[in-house]
Amino acid sequence: EAQVTQNPRYLITVTGKKLTVTCSQNMNHEYMSWYRQDPGLGLRQIYYSMNVEVTDKGDVPEGYKVSRKEKRNFPLILESPSPNQTSLYFCASSYQGAGTYEQYFGPGTRLTVT
Amino acid sequence: AQSVSQHNHHVILSEAASLELGCNYSYGGTVNLFWYVQYPGQHLQLLLKYFSGDPLVKGIKGFEAEFIKSKFSFNLRKPSVQWSDTAEYFCAVDLGGGFKTIFGAGTRLFVKA
Numbered sequence: 539e540a541q542v543t544q545n546p547r548y549l550i551t552v553t554g555k556k557l558t559v560t561c562s563q564n565m566n567h568e569y570m571s572w573y574r575q576d577p578g579l580g581l582r583q584i585y586y587s588m589n590v591e592v593t594d595k596g597d598v599p600e601g602y603k604v605s606r607k608e609k610r611n612f613p614l615i616l617e618s619p620s621p622n623q624t625s626l627y628f629c630a631s632s633y634q635g636a637g638t639y640e641q642y643f644g645p646g647t648r649l650t651v652t
Numbered sequence: 653a654q655s656v657s658q659h660n661h662h663v664i665l666s667e668a669a670s671l672e673l674g675c676n677y678s679y680g681g682t683v684n685l686f687w688y689v690q691y692p693g694q695h696l697q698l699l700l701k702y703f704s705g706d707p708l709v710k711g712i713k714g715f716e717a718e719f720i721k722s723k724f725s726f727n728l729r730k731p732s733v734q735w736s737d738t739a740e741y742f743c744a745v746d747l748g749g750g751f752k753t754i755f756g757a758g759t760r761l762f763v764k765a
Contacts, residue, residue, distance in 0.1 A: 573755075579757055580656075581744075583753060587751075641696075641698075645694075645695045
């Protein structure tokens with residue numbers, strides 16, 4: 539089954555304790571992105587990747603890091619989480635073929651930083 | 653800066669009522685347009701998309717949207733909503749060929765049975 543998976547689905551942590559949220563897709567997509575979803579703000583793009591070893595900042599990259607060492611994986615790293623990073627995080631992947639594409643989203647990771 | 657505006661944050665309708673959700677974007681170049689839906693507790697799913705051609709696009713579950721270039725709008729419509737359409741709806745604009753996407757703030761739709 540074609541899918542985007544994220545782990546963990548729920549995480550409660552404390553300020554300053556480094557964490558990683560994993561994202562993996564099995565569709566051989568070139569493009570991957572991370573978003574955070576906050577009430578009233580919709581989804582905001584944190585980072586995106588166009589291919590292995592090619593990443594760039596989205597609209598809200600502060601406090602986050604990413605890496606793309608393999609095509610299928612795109613982990614999101616919070617080196618020193620703070621309470622303002624409490625949010626719902628979505629990973630997405632997409633292809634571009636014949637001039638059309640769409641993003642496929644993971645199930646989300648709900649992060650609480652206390 | 654580019655932005656996407658959704659006119660209504662909350663909409664409450666009775667079953668069988670017609671739905672129209674507004675979406676406007678601010679970007680003068682070529683864009684690709686999407687509507688996604690997020691059912692309670694689930695991830696986002698694509699409803700429909702517009703890239704080129706007929707500005708009236710049809711999606712899943714009876715939804716359609718019309719692209720009006722002169723108004724920078726991409727409004728979502730459904731003639732008759734069902735209770736199962738209760739969800740949050742997001743308009744999105746892609747600026748970067750599939751990897752640079754801006755989402756609107758979302759519209760929460762509640763359909764009364």
